[in-house]
Amino acid sequence: MKTLVWVEHDNNAVKDATLAAVTAAGKLGEVHLLVAGANCAAVAEEAAKIAGVGKVHLADNPAYEHALAENVAPLVADLMGHHDAFVCPATTTGKNIAPRVAALLDVMQISDILSVEGDKTFTRPIYAGNAIATVTSSDAKLVITVRGTAFEKAETTGGSGTVEAVSGPADAGLSSFVSSEIAKSERPELTSAKVIVSGGRALKDADTFQEYIIPLADKLGAGVGASRAAVDAGYVPNDYQVGQTGKIVAPEVYIAIGISGAIQHLAGMKDSKTIIAINKDEDAPIFQVADIGLVGDLFKIVPELTEKL
Amino acid sequence: MKILVPVKRVIDYNVKPRVKADGSGVDLTNVKMSMNPFDEIAVEEAIRIKDAGKADEIIAVSVGPAKAQETLRTALAMGADRAILVETDAEVEPLAVAKILKAIADEEQPGLILLGKQAIDDDSNQTGQMLAALMGRPQGTFANTVELDGDSVMVKREIDGGLETVKLAMPAIVTTDLRLNEPRYASLPNIMKAKKKPLDTKSPADFGVDITPRLTTSNVSEPPVRQAGEKVADVDALVAKMKALGIA
Numbered sequence: 001m002k003t004l005v006w007v008e009h010d011n012n013a014v015k016d017a018t019l020a021a022v023t024a025a026g027k028l029g030e031v032h033l034l035v036a037g038a039n040c041a042a043v044a045e046e047a048a049k050i051a052g053v054g055k056v057h058l059a060d061n062p063a064y065e066h067a068l069a070e071n072v073a074p075l076v077a078d079l080m081g082h083h084d085a086f087v088c089p090a091t092t093t094g095k096n097i098a099p100r101v102a103a104l105l106d107v108m109q110i111s112d113i114l115s116v117e118g119d120k121t122f123t124r125p126i127y128a129g130n131a132i133a134t135v136t137s138s139d140a141k142l143v144i145t146v147r148g149t150a151f152e153k154a155e156t157t158g159g160s161g162t163v164e165a166v167s168g169p170a171d172a173g174l175s176s177f178v179s180s181e182i183a184k185s186e187r188p189e190l191t192s193a194k195v196i197v198s199g200g201r202a203l204k205d206a207d208t209f210q211e212y213i214i215p216l217a218d219k220l221g222a223g224v225g226a227s228r229a230a231v232d233a234g235y236v237p238n239d240y241q242v243g244q245t246g247k248i249v250a251p252e253v254y255i256a257i258g259i260s261g262a263i264q265h266l267a268g269m270k271d272s273k274t275i276i277a278i279n280k281d282e283d284a285p286i287f288q289v290a291d292i293g294l295v296g297d298l299f300k301i302v303p304e305l306t307e308k309l
Numbered sequence: 310m311k312i313l314v315p316v317k318r319v320i321d322y323n324v325k326p327r328v329k330a331d332g333s334g335v336d337l338t339n340v341k342m343s344m345n346p347f348d349e350i351a352v353e354e355a356i357r358i359k360d361a362g363k364a365d366e367i368i369a370v371s372v373g374p375a376k377a378q379e380t381l382r383t384a385l386a387m388g389a390d391r392a393i394l395v396e397t398d399a400e401v402e403p404l405a406v407a408k409i410l411k412a413i414a415d416e417e418q419p420g421l422i423l424l425g426k427q428a429i430d431d432d433s434n435q436t437g438q439m440l441a442a443l444m445g446r447p448q449g450t451f452a453n454t455v456e457l458d459g460d461s462v463m464v465k466r467e468i469d470g471g472l473e474t475v476k477l478a479m480p481a482i483v484t485t486d487l488r489l490n491e492p493r494y495a496s497l498p499n500i501m502k503a504k505k506k507p508l509d510t511k512s513p514a515d516f517g518v519d520i521t522p523r524l525t526t527s528n529v530s531e532p533p534v535r536q537a538g539e540k541v542a543d544v545d546a547l548v549a550k551m552k553a554l555g556i557a
Contacts, residue, residue, distance in 0.1 A: 068475065069441075092467070096448070096450045099438035100438045103443050126430065126431050128429060130335075134528040134530075176475065182471040239469070276550075289537065291539075292540075293540040294540065294544070305547060309557045
């Protein structure tokens with residue numbers, strides 16, 4: 001089987017989310033990549049070095065700069081004439097593009113796969129991760145999105161892919177990019193952080209969140225997350241949210257502070273290697289999944305912990 | 310301008326789904342069902358646009374069993390003007406739903422189609438994007454803010470790492486994210502009024518759409534269960550554990 005993997009990038013560098021998709025695609029067959037963007041030749045060069053990669057298709061066109069689905073989906077659909085499976089990381093970019101490609105190909109997409117069980121058989125979470133379905137496709141071609149935390153990341157070196165320029169359809173003229181507000185931060189991104197410190201509603205307000213969570217995260221070089229309750233209460237922006245409706249993370253260590261452990265939240269972090277929970281309610285559901293728990297007042301515990309680390 | 314709002318009847322947000330012992334699916338007998346929460350947000354947004362004088366009519370559509378009428382009545386009680394039920398007891402995949410919606414859109418010619426970004430049962434997150442592809446129209450997925458501006462719509466989208474604004478030519482398809490708005494509750498008088506609003510019933514065959522599934526589900530199982538670990542007595546013990554993990 002020949003696969004085509006969507007390379008997630010910012011026109012400068014390959015994003016980590018790509019690497020898990022490469023691993024998933026490698027379980028299906030030959031791995032080809034698509035780098036679609038503007039002035040993104042350097043991305044293609046970098047992508048060609050990913051272990052296990054064959055051909056890298058480079059579609060360099062101003063119309064592809066912001067990965068607008070209206071423009072890139074027809075490009076992918078064209079390339080699928082020579083490929084058997086389109087494999088996309090389940091990022092907001094991938095989730096936006098892949099179904100549009102699937103419909104153009106008259107294929108039923110398989111979303112958010114957790115494992116590859118056969119040529120056309122996969123497992124995927126349903127009901128917010130409360131159940132795992134095993135599904136088999138009967139379509140001639142596959143369109144798949146890949147949950148990043150479910151697959152190892154492919155090595156970024158060792159590959160010797162060849163870059164080949166491809167051209168595709170021009171700007172569809174249906175949509176245009178206006179602006180973006182991307183939080184600039186020195187911190188590791190949540191989806192790639194080794195350690196995450198996450199705060200919940202018990203943090204009380206935005207100031208105390210900053211005062212208690214941030215110094216501990218700084219000390220550990222950790223990413224910062226939050227529960228939906230903390231986001232809805234306005235302690236931190238939306239993109240901090242870990243959970244079924246936010247980001248799905250699986251760091252080495254996840255430290256949940258003042259988070260009770262609603263199903264919604266657990267769905268986003270229960271695949272973390274080690275979970276540490278600090279909560280004053282000893283019956284909080286978070287302790288049922290935590291490897292290490294400490295019951296007590298976070299406003300006393302967290303400063304002491306930050307100091308002693 | 311008309312706004313089309315597809316809605317789905319799903320297991321209620323607050324119910325913990327139980328997997329059937331024989332692995333055939335999730336047990337939905339005697340389980341509370343409600344409108345998919347993301348679709349409620351879509352209905353609410355449509356009503357706000359109409360209230361602002363930018364739309365004339367809101368049409369709610371559902372593809373599902375006869376009981377999906379209740380879901381449509383909820384949309385009507387919130388403020389939709391009329392409803393269409395495309396009745397089938399089969400499980401209809403997003404691709405087939407998108408084909409049915411396209412056929413309805415061809416008839417109704419809405420300027421805007423607002424739908425939830427995903428249903429909380431199958432978590433596919435596909436229908437809106439597929440509909441946009443089939444119609445050859447633009448898509449604004451995961452909307453945080455929607456602003457109509459003449460012939461176009463500005464959609465601020467929730468993306469990894471922040472927000473992105475795109476401008477779409479209308480007719481456009483917009484899928485809702487959680488923070489777009491807070492849906493209203495239908496008042497009792499409006500629930501009564503909704504019973505008299507028109508609700509048409511159709512079948513997938515009326516639109517010439519083949520709903521045969523492309524995917525077969527061979528098994529549904531519980532996710533692996535995580536075991537609770539140990540509780541430590543104090544911060545010193547926690548620090549020792551963290552050192553052992555190599556993160557301190």
